[in-house]
Amino acid sequence: MTQDDLRVTTLGERRVPSPVEHRLFTPDNARVLLEVDSVEGAEPSALGSAATDAKPLAAAPLMFEKAGPREHVYFDPRKSKAAVVTCGGLCPGLNNVIRHLYFALRDGYGVPTVYGVRNGYLGLTPEAPQPPMELTADWVEAIHHQGGTMLGTSRGHQDPAVMVETLVQLGVNLFFPVGGDGTQRGAHAIAKEAARRGVDLAIVGIPKTIDNDILYCFQTFGFVSAVTEAERVIDRAHVEAKSVPRGVGLVKLMGRNAGFIAAGATVASGEVNFCLVPEHPFELEGPRGFLAKLERRLEARGHAVIVVAEGAGQGLMDGLDPTAVDASGNRRLGDIGLLLKERISSYFDGIGKPVGMKYFDPSYYIRSVQANATDSLLTERFARQAAHAAMAGKTDLFVGYWNGRIVHVPLAASVGKPRHMAPESELWSAVQSITGQMRW
Structure with a gap:
């Protein structure tokens, strides 16, 4: 892997002053190290592992782009429309994400229209059981107290060209797929189709899986619940x-x-x-x-x-x-x-x-229970940072939780590469110690 693999795609120059009401903006060159561990007297390697000696390394350590509000945004919020979709299996916190994303876009940026796509990616096809619905404050007000997803979900492959056309017909320029690796693979395909057509569409995924196995996301929401x-x-x-x-x-x-x-x-x-x-x-x-x-x-x-x-x-x-x-x-x-x-x-x-x-x-x-406090906090961070990324014109990425920070992870760097529990990890060592299963 090289730093180019972690480079985030941006739709264009940002010229619109951000309406966000705080001024702790994140500069575009802010970075988060891929690997924070090192060996005293040695430089971290470019492959994300600690160096074993003190010899200087020619390559710089790999870094993710740090998430956060930008001082200028790409889209004019008043002329924007957003859509959120939940796909795949259920997970605690899905309704929290929908709710937080709605308020981050409506109250934080003033985006006038936020659609909820129903029944997963199927809701963006002619076979959709129900058309996308326009979300309201009353509709999202209490949904975070319920498990599952109020928008519904589904599995299966849908044609990216058809989905992009549906989003274009709706006038959507901010799209937020919430789901696991399969969902993010679909998001990547949608991003490539939008780029092929020259459509100004920001696709920012929010990673969801109770298996916690998405590469470059240390913890997904719903896992702790x-x-x-x-x-x-x-x-x-x-x-x-x-x-x-x-x-x-x-x-x-x-x-x-x-x-x-x-x-x-x-x-x-x-x-x-x-x-x-x-x-x-x-x-x-x-x-x-x-x-x-x-x-x-x-x-x-x-x-x-x-x-x-x-x-x-x-x-x-x-x-x-x-x-x-x-x-x-x-x-x-x-x-x-x-x-x-x-x-x-x-x-x-x-x-x-x-x-x-x-x-x-x-x-x-x-997987059907409502999110606990820990996951509720994480869903808010994901949703808010996803809104910031999309408004800034970032696309073909998901917002990941890495080394205590929210970062922008290019979809191509993660999809199709599930994260596994390393045999030398602290978690597996704790399992071995607590169970004593190796001693029997």
Whole structure:
């Protein structure tokens, strides 16, 4: 990667004085380091890792453009129209984003019209079940107290040319797609189509996924709320497991490609004995396999709590088509939760030591709750900075949370490259320490 890969596209020269009511404007050359860690006496490398010696490096460290209000904006707010769309799976905080974005544009900049596109990107096609609606202050006033998205959502591929044409017909020049990697891939395609047509359209994405797996966004909104709810389920599984002889509480959580929710809830609960995630393949059979480890745990302590992410153990599935995908283009997964439930029960029945199995699958529950205070604060930051970026004529980017700052991340630098939990990360080290799963 080079600094050019992190360069943000701007539609043109900004000449309109900003109407924003504070004067702490962010200069366009403000930057946030990609990597803040270093080694004393050494310069940070251009690839974002700490240098291992004190030799000077020819390349400068990589940096993101810092988000924030610019002193001059590209669009005249009084002549602008905006649209926001929510796509993909549900996530705590979607309604908060809609609400904060509306007020940032209407009250902060004076944009007279903000549309809500209903039912995801499908709402920008002729097949839309409902046309885009004009948002009002009364409509958004209390939506942040509800889970889900009041605009609705959908999955699936739509033609970028058709979507750009719909936005042009609506007179929209500020467009805010809220969603995960698939949504941002769609946003990138829309940005390229708008550029091809020469349309003055700022596309600024807001990253959303409870899996927390978007590259160059340290934390997405909804993640903490989901972990909080998952912790409660784990605690109930622990109660069930301790209440019967050889009790096993098995909890399956979301996490298609990354185990951040499973790991975060494991650490938050402190009651988990085995945490299984996509980043760490495991075997079921053999003396060092999972079933043997679980047997030793039950012999020693009499109960066990297991947390498994939905994307873990996919190599254990028989007859799984590795090329099968869903409507969003994601690989179809086998149900690791049900597989473990069956294999654990049959294994212990086979050795004459049956277990008291309790199985929990709270996937849709944890993503449907309303945002907690932590995520509510993050949604406000994302929405406000997205409004600033779009008004400044920035496009083909999303606003990411990086090293404690909100930054502009070019979509091409992130989409299609999901973030994973590194084996040497502090979070995974905490999981290993709390569960002790490597010792069994």
